[in-house]
Amino acid sequence: MENCSPKSQAIGEFEDPAGIAFVERNCLPLLERAQNADGGWGFAQGSLSRVEPTSWALLALQEFCLSGCGDRAAAGGLQFLQRTQLGDGSWPAAIGQKKGSWVTSLACWALRARPEACGSVARGLRWLTEEWPGDSGLWWRLMRRFARGKRIVDQNDSLCGWSWTPGTASWVEPTSYAVLAMRGSPSSLLPAKARLRLQLAESLLYERMCPGGGWNCGNPMVYGVPGEPQVGPTVWALLALRRNSERPEMRQSVNWLEKNWETISSPARVALSAIALDVFGRPNPAAGTSLRNLCENDQMLRNVPAAAWIMLAMSKQRNWLKNHV
Numbered sequence: 001m002e003n004c005s006p007k008s009q010a011i012g013e014f015e016d017p018a019g020i021a022f023v024e025r026n027c028l029p030l031l032e033r034a035q036n037a038d039g040g041w042g043f044a045q046g047s048l049s050r051v052e053p054t055s056w057a058l059l060a061l062q063e064f065c066l067s068g069c070g071d072r073a074a075a076g077g078l079q080f081l082q083r084t085q086l087g088d089g090s091w092p093a094a095i096g097q098k099k100g101s102w103v104t105s106l107a108c109w110a111l112r113a114r115p116e117a118c119g120s121v122a123r124g125l126r127w128l129t130e131e132w133p134g135d136s137g138l139w140w141r142l143m144r145r146f147a148r149g150k151r152i153v154d155q156n157d158s159l160c161g162w163s164w165t166p167g168t169a170s171w172v173e174p175t176s177y178a179v180l181a182m183r184g185s186p187s188s189l190l191p192a193k194a195r196l197r198l199q200l201a202e203s204l205l206y207e208r209m210c211p212g213g214g215w216n217c218g219n220p221m222v223y224g225v226p227g228e229p230q231v232g233p234t235v236w237a238l239l240a241l242r243r244n245s246e247r248p249e250m251r252q253s254v255n256w257l258e259k260n261w262e263t264i265s266s267p268a269r270v271a272l273s274a275i276a277l278d279v280f281g282r283p284n285p286a287a288g289t290s291l292r293n294l295c296e297n298d299q300m301l302r303n304v305p306a307a308a309w310i311m312l313a314m315s316k317q318r319n320w321l322k323n324h325v
């Protein structure tokens with residue numbers, strides 16, 4: 001991978017030389033070292049290539065590097081994703097698996113800016129549009145209706161999103177990824193029924209918000225007890241729903257994230273929090289220093305998605321988050 005300079009895209013705390021040097025010294029070299037001969041990335045250097053870390057690495061390289069820089073690494077990632085797409089348009093969670101999974105959203109998201117991948121993205125979006133979770137089926141709805149008096153959670157049966165595993169229940173993060181992939185893709189690549197799926201999915205995300213703001217994996221109330229929000233699901237749901245940033249529940253969730261970010265001890269979650277707070281107009285000037293300290297206390301940054309998220313947190317233009325629909 002060619003040397004990439006992030007200076008023209010750094011924002012906030014990362015405008016200082018220390019922040020720029022951190023990314024040049026840690027994130028970009030990690031992606032360079034961790035890329036496998038097949039063009040993909042595993043979760044760490046030396047691990048087998050998978051669609052999820054490859055998609056994050058490709059998003060970061062495309063967002064962060066200047067025009068013409070990093071083309072070799074990005075081309076390798078592009079070829080890996082195109083090569084591993086299944087015949088039905090989906091992508092498997094692990095290479096060798098014959099069924100598609102939630103990572104199809106990430107692959108479509110990473111490829112939607114590549115003109116040469118339009119066909120792959122269109123097939124992936126078609127699979128996502130046609131992939132309904134198991135809890136949207138008649139049998140599941142009837143079972144929940146008969147067991148209504150004994151229900152662990154209270155959820156609207158008419159709403160659905162996407163699941164981690166095909167044929168199972170809707171969850172916050174895979175639903176958020178699918179919304180981000182669809183809204184970030186050109187409308188010409190979306191199937192006719194995609195808008196219905198988006199409407200149902202966004203309504204589901206609002207319904208699954210925890211009392212007081214934020215999201216967890218998918219159940220805001222369990223046995224009548226409010227669920228505890230988590231950083232990851234909260235960030236991805238906020239980004240997926242950011243078109244409606246003025247809604248009260250959105251402000252409530254951003255407030256929760258802003259209040260709780262200082263308790264975060266993971267570089268990956270600090271980076272995600274910084275992204276969401278910046279997108280919603282609440283950048284935290286201490287985030288960059290906190291992020292560097294966390295990474296340096298851990299001696300080195302090892303995780304490919306975390307390195308990609310740190311790079312994406314620095315993006316000034318945020319092309320990776322631009323909506324088309």
